[in-house]
Amino acid sequence: MDNQITFLDGLNKEQSKAVDHYEGPLLVVAGAGSGKTRALTHRIAHLISEYKVEPSEILAVTFTNKAAREMKDRLEILLAQKLAKIEFGQPFSTLKISIQSELRTRIYREVIKEIWIGTFHALFARLLRFDIEKYVDKEGLKWTRHFSIYDEKDALSLIKEIVTEDLQLDPKRFEPKKIRWAISNAKNKGILPDILEESAEGLRSRLTAKAYRVYRKALAANNALDFDDLLLLPVQLLQQSKETRDYWHKRFKHLLVDEYQDTNWTQYELIKLLVTNGEPPSSFKAWEGRSVFVVGDADQSIYSFRAADFRILMGFEQDFGANSKGNYDSNVVKLEENYRSTSNILEAANSLISNNKERIDKVLKATRSSGDLIKLTRCDDEIAEAEAVVHRIRLIDAANNNLNWSDVAILYRTNAQSRVIEESLVRWNIPYIVVGSLRFYDRREVKDILAYLKLLINPSDSVSLLRVLNVPKRGIGKTTIQKFTDAASQLGVTVWDIVTDPEAIRSLGGRSSKGLLEFREIIQELQSHLNSSGPAEIIRLALEKSGYIKELISIATDEAEERRRNLEELVNAALQYQEENEAGDLEGFLATAALASDADNKDSSLNRVTLMTLHSSKGLEFPIVCLVGMEQGLFPSYRSLDDPASLEEERRLCYVGLTRAKEKLCLFHANERRLWGGMREPAVSSIFLSEIPSELIEGDIPLSGGTVLRRDNRLERLTRVDRGSPSDVSKKSHDAPSNAVRRYSSGPAPGKKWSIGDVVIHSRFGRGEITHVFGSGEKISIAIKFIGMSPKILDPRLAPIKPIDEL
DNA sequence: TCAACGGGTATTTTT
DNA sequence: TACCCGTTGA
Numbered sequence: 001m002d003n004q005i006t007f008l009d010g011l012n013k014e015q016s017k018a019v020d021h022y023e024g025p026l027l028v029v030a031g032a033g034s035g036k037t038r039a040l041t042h043r044i045a046h047l048i049s050e051y052k053v054e055p056s057e058i059l060a061v062t063f064t065n066k067a068a069r070e071m072k073d074r075l076e077i078l079l080a081q082k083l084a085k086i087e088f089g090q091p092f093s094t095l096k097i098s099i100q101s102e103l104r105t106r107i108y109r110e111v112i113k114e115i116w117i118g119t120f121h122a123l124f125a126r127l128l129r130f131d132i133e134k135y136v137d138k139e140g141l142k143w144t145r146h147f148s149i150y151d152e153k154d155a156l157s158l159i160k161e162i163v164t165e166d167l168q169l170d171p172k173r174f175e176p177k178k179i180r181w182a183i184s185n186a187k188n189k190g191i192l193p194d195i196l197e198e199s200a201e202g203l204r205s206r207l208t209a210k211a212y213r214v215y216r217k218a219l220a221a222n223n224a225l226d227f228d229d230l231l232l233l234p235v236q237l238l239q240q241s242k243e244t245r246d247y248w249h250k251r252f253k254h255l256l257v258d259e260y261q262d263t264n265w266t267q268y269e270l271i272k273l274l275v276t277n278g279e280p281p282s283s284f285k286a287w288e289g290r291s292v293f294v295v296g297d298a299d300q301s302i303y304s305f306r307a308a309d310f311r312i313l314m315g316f317e318q319d320f321g322a323n324s325k326g327n328y329d330s331n332v333v334k335l336e337e338n339y340r341s342t343s344n345i346l347e348a349a350n351s352l353i354s355n356n357k358e359r360i361d362k363v364l365k366a367t368r369s370s371g372d373l374i375k376l377t378r379c380d381d382e383i384a385e386a387e388a389v390v391h392r393i394r395l396i397d398a399a400n401n402n403l404n405w406s407d408v409a410i411l412y413r414t415n416a417q418s419r420v421i422e423e424s425l426v427r428w429n430i431p432y433i434v435v436g437s438l439r440f441y442d443r444r445e446v447k448d449i450l451a452y453l454k455l456l457i458n459p460s461d462s463v464s465l466l467r468v469l470n471v472p473k474r475g476i477g478k479t480t481i482q483k484f485t486d487a488a489s490q491l492g493v494t495v496w497d498i499v500t501d502p503e504a505i506r507s508l509g510g511r512s513s514k515g516l517l518e519f520r521e522i523i524q525e526l527q528s529h530l531n532s533s534g535p536a537e538i539i540r541l542a543l544e545k546s547g548y549i550k551e552l553i554s555i556a557t558d559e560a561e562e563r564r565r566n567l568e569e570l571v572n573a574a575l576q577y578q579e580e581n582e583a584g585d586l587e588g589f590l591a592t593a594a595l596a597s598d599a600d601n602k603d604s605s606l607n608r609v610t611l612m613t614l615h616s617s618k619g620l621e622f623p624i625v626c627l628v629g630m631e632q633g634l635f636p637s638y639r640s641l642d643d644p645a646s647l648e649e650e651r652r653l654c655y656v657g658l659t660r661a662k663e664k665l666c667l668f669h670a671n672e673r674r675l676w677g678g679m680r681e682p683a684v685s686s687i688f689l690s691e692i693p694s695e696l697i698e699g700d701i702p703l704s705g706g707t708v709l710r711r712d713n714r715l716e717r718l719t720r721v722d723r724g725s726p727s728d729v730s731k732k733s734h735d736a737p738s739n740a741v742r743r744y745s746s747g748p749a750p751g752k753k754w755s756i757g758d759v760v761i762h763s764r765f766g767r768g769e770i771t772h773v774f775g776s777g778e779k780i781s782i783a784i785k786f787i788g789m790s791p792k793i794l795d796p797r798l799a800p801i802k803p804i805d806e807l
Numbered sequence: 808t809c810a811a812c813g814g815g816t817a818t819t820t821t822t
Numbered sequence: 823t824a825c826c827c828g829t830t831g832a
Contacts, residue, residue: 064822121822152821227822305820414819416823436821470808477808511808595822615820637819653820676818676823 005082007046011038018333019043022051024287025275025320027260027313027332028295031364032349032659033340033621036295040258041071043293045078047254048111055114059252059274061123061267063259065592066600067619068118075115079107113582116252120267121227122595124234125149128225129587131244135237138192139213141220143233146587148224148454148461149594153442155226156180158463162214167207174207183212187228188264188307190235192216221494223460231266238273249277253290259619260296260316264307272319281319292320298360299353302615302653304646314360338364338659340621342371345665348692349658355691356648364659374692375666376699381680382417382629385670386424389626392666393609394428396624405431409610409622411657413635416676417628418611425609435612439598445548445563446570450593452542456527457587459496462488466495472551474515483508522546535589536574543567614657625661627654630669630686654688667697760784760801 008016015035018028019042030036044060047053062068077092080103084092092100116123132143150158160176163169186196193213200206219225225233238245252274257263263271275292276284294316301310321331338346343366350364375392379385389410397403410421415437425432440446448471451464459465466485470476487508488495498504500520505513522545529538543549549567552560577589599616610622614635629635636650658665667689672680758770768784784801 119822230822302820303822306822416818419823473809475808479808597822599821613820634819639819649820674823676816 005085007042007078011042012337014333014335015039019046021291021293023289023291025292025331027316028335029332029360029362030295030297030335031338031362032297032300033338034335035339036335039335040256040295041074041078044075044256049082053254055111057251057253058115059123060115060117060256061120061258062118063262063619064599065119065122065596067258071117072112076104076107076112079111080104083107119595121230124270125230125591125595127234127248128230131237132233134241134244135233136240141216143220143223143225146223146458148222148458148464149591150224150226150463151594154463158218159211159215162211162218166214167211169207179208179211182208183215184228185307186212187232188266190232190266190269221460222462223458231270235266235269235273245273245278248274255292257294260294261298261301261310261313262303262308263312264309268312299652300618300656302618302649302656304649334362336362336365337367339367340662341659342368342663344370344373344696345658345661348374348696349655351693352651352658352688352691353655356651358648372664373698374696376697377666377668379668379670381670382420382673385628385668386420388668389421389628390424390428390430392626393430396664405607405609407623409617409660410626410628411612411614411617412628413614413637415613421611430609431607432609432611433606435610436598436616441593441596443566445566449539449542449548449567449570450590452546453538453586453590455523456530460494462495469519472547474518476512476515480509480512530586534578535584535586536571536578538586539571539574614653617660618656621660621662623663626666626668627657628668630667630689631673631683632686635686651688758803760803
């Protein structure tokens with residue numbers, strides 16, 4: 001090659017093997033902190049500059065939008081550095097700033113813009129903008145390229161409506177949330193209503209299948225897709241249309257997928273369709289000038305609740321490997337050297353994760369010195385815990401002159417845990433940012449305006465229409481809306497058709513006709529600007545013409561003021577979008593908004609402590625990590641306590657948390673914790689704490705033997721759990737016993753001896769026999785084999801079990 | 808038509 | 823605690 005820089009410089013042997021990979025399938029098993037992002041970006045740069053791959057032939061899938069943006073950024077810098085060497089013969093950083101930015105702009109225009117980088121959802125939403133009109137549905141449903149994207153809330157409100165209106169069911173008995181979940185699951189497995197109907201047994205599943213059918217129909221009538229559709233429709237389209245499939249298969253010669261362990265069935269299907277053009281991967285031979293490159297770590301698979309399945313990663317070699325052997329030495333590279341964490345932290349993580357059974361054999365090797373011990377702090381309750389976290393942070397701050405607040409992350413299992421910690425941070429005047437709790441685009445005012453925008457582009461979108469028809473108030477009430485929706489469904493037209501029909505307004509509108517006419521005019525006027533104005537300008541117009549801003553001004557409270565600022569922020573977001581996407585239009589912006597997550601906006605330049613869930617922390621790293629709420633039932637979540645597979649997932653989540661830390665790791669747990677409302681619950685320290693070697697931990701150590709923290713007045717308090725009249729109580733415990741009630745009323749006496757061979761009765765699983773006893777004293781788990789089920793590992797103090805001789 | 812109130816209920820994690 | 827929903831009263 002004609003210059004000194006290659007993208008293999010400074011990489012270890014395994015990393016360069018990955019980066020230098022050209023054709024065929026390759027699985028990169030990349031442990032935490034092993035430099036996988038580096039491997040990914042360098043490989044793309046390498047493909048383009050050494051193997052002369054066209055940027056437009058590359059499809060790179062990231063897990064978040066933020067990761068996508070970062071990848072583009074890094075890539076831009078890498079390639080600009082190389083260009084600097086070629087054109088000026090000197091390092092990029094020594095060039096004048098103006099020249100630097102000119103180089104970057106050129107790289108952006110010629111290369112970065114051409115590569116498809118994004119999340120599965122963003123990329124395939126983009127593909128659908130091209131091809132959705134070619135999709136032929138079994139049931140005759142149709143969508144146009146102007147489809148709306150419904151977020152989880154939109155989808156849920158649609159389902160709620162279907163359950164109550166169309167199916168005339170009681171939403172208490174048939175919870176929309178559960179139905180939504182069932183439908184989502186079906187979609188993620190590629191199952192359409194007809195198949196679900198066939199396999200449905202019992203009233204409940206038949207009704208779910210029915211709801212699914214109606215829901216799909218409603219989506220189509222609204223010309224809308226939910227998140228799952230963004231993946232499922234492309235799968236079906238690529239399966240059914242050879243022409244479409246050929247096109248995209250030819251177009252994308254090199255696929256890269258990050259966080260492959262969190263891929264689900266539809267995503268896997270999409271990869272296969274694009275890579276092998278529909279042929280079975282094991283017999284696919286045409287690898288010349290073509291590759292699929294996936295990077296992942298089974299130990300960090302934490303999204304099975306979203307239908308992700310890390311066995312897809314485990315099966316990669318078999319799937320794609322069989323036939324490429326011979327041509328390629330191996331299709332697995334393992335990155336096992338950890339450059340991130342001190343060896344104490346790493347050893348703790350390794351030891352923890354070794355308790356999982358289902359793994360790929362892999363051990364992270366330390367490259368750094370031992371560092372500090374892990375600090376463990378036990379606190380009285382969640383308030384004391386929050387204070388302890390802040391105290392710890394202040395101690396570290398006092399001992400380090402150059403500590404930035406942004407070096408610190410506080411991680412927790414559930415979003416609800418953030419509040420108490422925030423209060424402490426406020427008290428001590430430490431700046432912080434909470435990532436992920438409330439998405440910017442989920443704020444009411446923002447969603448309202450987005451609904452206006454969606455409606456402009458897609459008037460069939462009645463969810464959006466009904467959202468803003470009377471916002472701000474135009475005197476259009478429930479009865480009018482009901483009349484209109486009824487008329488629309490009877491005539492088989494959209495609500496918009498009714499709203500724009502002068503006859504309909506006159507006959508149905510009554511007192512609200514004025515407001516309706518007004519609304520119609522607003523929308524139509526805004527529509528007339530669609531072709532001539534950019535997203536930001538249209539948003540400004542919408543804010544003004546809709547009367548939304550005017551209303552907020554007239555309210556004149558702090559809250560209204562806050563909302564106005566958020567809407568200004570929305571305009572800014574649109575401006576930023578326009579900057580980042582030269583040809584970006586309103587549709588593009590709306591798609592970005594629908595698929596954005598809160599984590600995407602985290603501005604790392606702000607010097608603030610970061611608060612977030614363990615899930616959001618994936619892929620990030622911090623010098624200092626505080627992990628709070630290490631208690632049984634919270635982390636691991638109580639829902640995982642009686643299921644070994646989900647307990648393993650919780651453990652992976654813990655592994656992710658520990659491996660975020662570079663220098664210092666501080667763990668916290670509380671003796672008791674107020675759970676929603678005010679009721680205190682005694683807490684048992686997390687099983688994960690006992691899986692970290694105690695010599696790596698300092699602080700008050702409850703390790704061997706564990707701690708059960710119980711107040712003497714426990715029983716007294718428990719009787720008060722059952723509030724209200726006796727009849728209420730009995731009814732409650734029949735319907736849905738709350739966890740607290742069940743836990744304490746049916747649990748055996750503390751300190752009860754369990755031995756192998758004992759027979760127990762579990763309130764859900766029935767009769768079972770104890771096969772193992774782990775630990776002793778207060779820290780005890782037992783494995784029970786229930787009839788017809790795989791063995792379950794339970795905490796006898798939490799699980800609703802009784803020894804059989806007590807019955 | 809709409810705001811305000813109260814009771815009941817629920818919490819895992821998110822593209 | 824916080825949100826959602828149905829009821830009530832203006």
